Amino acid sequence: MASTAVENAASLTAEADVEIPAGTFAMGDPFGEGYDADGESPVHEVRISAFRISATTVTNEAFAGFVDATGHRTESELYGTSAVFHLAVKARPEDILNRVEAVPWWLNVRGADWAHPAGPLSHWTDIPDHPVTHVSYNDALAYCAWAGRRLPTEAEWEYAARGGLAGRRYPWGNELLKGTPGEAAHNCNIWQGEFPVRNDLDDGYLTTAPARSYNPNGYGLYQTSGNVWEWCSDWFLPKYYRTCLARGTVEDPPGPTIGRGRVMRGGSYLCHDSYCNRYRLAARSSNTPDSAGANLGFRTVAL
Template identity: 65%
Template sequence: MDPRPACCAPPGGPDGEPVRNGVPATPAADPPAHDDVALPGGVFAMGDAFGEGYPADGETPVHAVRLEPFRVDVTAVTVRRFAAFVAATGYRTEAEVYGSSAVFHQALAAERADVLGAVAAAPWWLRVRGADWSHPYGPLSDVAGLQDHPVVHVSWSDALAYCAWAGRRLPTEAEWEYAARGGLAGRRFAWGDETTPDGRWMCNIWQGRFPRVNTGEDGWLATAPVRSYPPNGFGLYEVAGNVWEWCADWFSPSYYARSPERAPQGPESGEHRVMRGGSYLCHRSYCHRYRVAARSSNTPESSSGNCGFRTVAAG
């Protein structure tokens, strides 16, 4: 098995120099209210206690982390919220500036001429001209009926721009895992240790044989609306599956061995930013990254049809 399978996130961004789209210099005059919850902070055990992680992801050693109180969004940022940001600022995402983004092959809604090719390391991902946050499956799609779905085709820089406007920030990786665990210590998932307790699907992931056969047992091929699955112990929805969520940190597989106990911020530099939570493409047989300790990453200018974000604020 590939030690770092690329089922969930297409590696790398579009060809060419990174786009510097700019971040709004000041927050909105009337920042939007966020549906969030206050978390008390404290000490928790971060990392993979089951030894199930891919070695190249660096989910070990399990280590103690101490966090201050903070507030975290109940859901990922939705299409509706991101549309309000774009309407208020005129912001153009990096996918729009580049002119293309990555779409999963079974969700494609585009003319053949707009398919610019498959991603070599993950051919189920297609580079599609005109795919962006408001055309999530390609230029023949739109977001009508998707207002309560998580926004996708947003890069790390796009997420940061939204945060600056909304007076929020991205969570650190440690904050994300603490929030996702929902108060459960040492468990495999945000709800316990079984994928489908009592036969219930607890998150939006792949069923069937990846990447060709999805039986759709959970009712979704791509994203599901936020709040489609039960919340965790802190009242947070879809911290497993549905869409990957950007974190603030640079990624390093060796970081846990040197991470400080108090409020770790990640490495000082790097080439990839951390993503957490897994997506609708995760499957135990190939990309078992909807576990609460699982880590992944991508270059900060990259975007795809299965990556979004949620925000945090001071407690």
């Protein structure tokens, strides 16, 4: 019975996998644009074995299949609240509990969770092909255990996210927009306008976009810049890259054994160069394993 369940779960993601060839790449920020506290430098050489990774982040529909099969309750559901961006809340006034002090554009909303991503007056069935959000690192691990998969390492994530382009700022090149001024086309879902009070919606979305929006990178991965942050398996330790550089070419690094949270990669729909210039390929961030929010999801790797 257990093996059948894993086979059924794997069928939800297998057809969306892309093959990533083995290779060596320069990991880290070659432009000196990273935040010092994030440890995006020094650039160091990493060799990665071939692996298969999902072309997209896990969608609401796929996560619903997991919940239906297992009865899993996410940590946001257990806590009873989660963070929703202030312009996107769909909740009664009494369910908006407070603003998050350090980042007041986030509201703590009772009843916000993966199934109600904007609050209790929203539902995942309205956006089934969007990335699942309000999932913690621990929730992502539970999904992986059910699906017979795992989270990518940080090195695997960056290697796959680059799509075969060496030393580039974004999955498509070094310029944020493509095309001529006035006719430029957007390549990713990030904030447009004055953060956090006005989003001009130039790229079409206030919050999440469907998981297969925009063009994929050279390996066939969608939205490795913007849309939602993605959990990786590594602990987050800013000085880790320095230890890697001292060892020469590093093969399939698993990340440090300690850290101040788990690594998140890719940025989200709230990233803007005036506030969070972390939609670059080399950018890193972190959160505690039990944290969740409306701009945090994950993609998976085949075992």
